Amino acid sequence: MIILAILASLAAISLLCWLLFTLAVFALPAFVGVTAGAWAHGTGAGIPGAILVGIVAAAATLAIGHLLIAFARSMWLKLIVAVAFVAPAAIAGFHATHGIVKNLMPSDAWQIAFSVIGAVAVGITAFVRVVGMAATPGPAGRDLART
Numbered sequence: 001m002i003i004l005a006i007l008a009s010l011a012a013i014s015l016l017c018w019l020l021f022t023l024a025v026f027a028l029p030a031f032v033g034v035t036a037g038a039w040a041h042g043t044g045a046g047i048p049g050a051i052l053v054g055i056v057a058a059a060a061t062l063a064i065g066h067l068l069i070a071f072a073r074s075m076w077l078k079l080i081v082a083v084a085f086v087a088p089a090a091i092a093g094f095h096a097t098h099g100i101v102k103n104l105m106p107s108d109a110w111q112i113a114f115s116v117i118g119a120v121a122v123g124i125t126a127f128v129r130v131v132g133m134a135a136t137p138g139p140a141g142r143d144l145a146r147t
Contacts, residue, residue, distance in 0.1 A: 013100070020096050024089035024126040025133075026062070031088050033058025069133050082130045086123050093122025 037054025045053060068081045097118025101111050 016096075020093065020122060021125050024093065024122050025085060025129045027088035027092045027126070028065070028085050029058040029062040032061040065130075066133055069130065082127060085130045086126045089126035090119045090123030094119035096122075 033054040036057035037050040040053035041047065041050035065081055065085055069078055072078050072081070094115050098111060098115040101114045101118075105111060105114075
């Protein structure tokens, strides 16, 4: 029974890590959506209105980010947009890793060290995925600049 619990715990941790790496790109839209929803609720929009405002704000943030990365000509603008998406993902990776390692090791220095490693790993993964959004081929399967 103990072995089954250990295997289930490893499976749950693996699932959460996969979810973190998969959803890291959406940290900025989620943050914007939650912030806009909280603002809307605070101004008296009610819960349904706050949810609607949050969803619209998150979708708009994601769409604007995709469009800027796909169609901006300046490499600096693309880099700024990529950093805007990567920074919240790295912060989320730091806190997720810290939440796991604080239960595993008593030393604060090692907790911070492993949390920073987790933040870097999540940040690199998010950067690769954001850059991959710009490298998607055009509708005909070819690069539009060559046609």
